[in-house]
Amino acid sequence: MKRGNLQTEADLAATFQVSPTAFAGYAIGIIAVDLIYPKVPGNVANATTFDFPVLYEVVDFEIEQLFEGSEQIKEQIISAAKKLEKQGVRAIVGACGYFGHFQEAVAEAVAIPVFLSSIIQVPIIKIGLKKEQKILTLVASGKDINEAFFCSSGADLSDCTICEIGALESFSSIRWGKTTLDNQKLSADLVEIVQKQLAESPEIGAILLECSDLPPYSYAIQQAAGLPVFDFNSLIHWVYYSVVQTRYYGHF
Template sequence: MSNNQQHNRHAFAGYTIGILAPNLDYEKVVGNVANANTFDFPVLYEIVDLEIEALFEGDEALTERIVAAAKKLEAAGVRAIVGACGFFANFQNVLKENVDIPVFTSSLLQVPLIESALGADQKIAIFAANGENIATTLKAVGNTNLDRYILVDVTQLAEFAPIRYGIEPLDSHALEVALADLAKETVEEDPSIGAVLLECSDLPPYAKAVQEKTGLGVFDFNTLINFVHQTVEQKRY
């Protein structure tokens, strides 16, 4: 039996990418990893019941439920698993040892690729949903060249509060403008920045605006997910 036939022997089929999603209550606009209309292919979500602060901190008490969610996605027949928050990187190593399919928990897994593409004197601006824990989480997936990373805490933007704290309606356009302006300011302050990485799964809707303001390559969760999808579902030319 071919691998493709084995993949289809489930209650349903066709989902190449399984996404671990926190149970957060706020508007998910198109472009957000948690909005299925973002993708040109079917994705399957599995909700992980957790407190986002605990995920930021990499609280080991979350391990059992995150592993269980990943195994459920694997059992459903997905070909690869990703996270819907960059801080799932805290659980990358344990997850990849508990399932038999590829695991790409975080947008931060792209850091080595970006580093290899830039000159030795160039840096990466990383925009994160939690500035307090981002350095530790980068290290959790082997990104230890901290002198090459300009870490930017997006929580400084009032427009990000509806996502971060879920206490008021999201003004997506206002957030787009604010984030792009912050990115422009960051790059102007440090011309050695050669690329931008948006850690947060809520930020890809604004990647184009960031690129227009900075003129740089912008990596995010969707660049990762589209890459992974093609690796597990190649097309015949």
């Protein structure tokens, strides 16, 4: 049976209450900025990325405001989180690493778990590495990366080697909202930049992709680097399996 289906006679005999919302079954709520550009499978903003239903709530502001962590957009993000909570999701994530600016504010505003940024994974990645090893972290906007931003996600900037990919021409379709994307070129460019970083920094022991648009390229990056690659989807799947547990069946 699929996860979440009724599986036993006891389930069938159970008493259920009416759902307080128009829909049910969305465990993960995703806050996403209203941006128009090609969103290929693997992108957090493409629902076919996931083998479980997700519920999106759109916020409308300039992406640069999110990169900067502008206070002007905080209430809109909190409002989106509260709406997702009211619709019955069990946990909330963001669809951009820079939502991490608002991690604490949103977590305090709702009664369900909040994991807004892929940067949240830094401490758990680091604990699996040698003390001298670093996490190569690909980010969309290098100028907006600082210690305070990392701290907002419970992470330490010193654990990472930052590499900006926002200036890549092949990334410009995503960065500036163009209607066409050379997927093969972007994949090749990301692999090239990672290989260069690894050649220059042998202390790198793992790779983290900050941007929610980069998971489609995690496979190619891992094949080239031979290292663990963490991204938004590794975070979202981890969160999902914590809030939607399942029974196990078999022999022993």
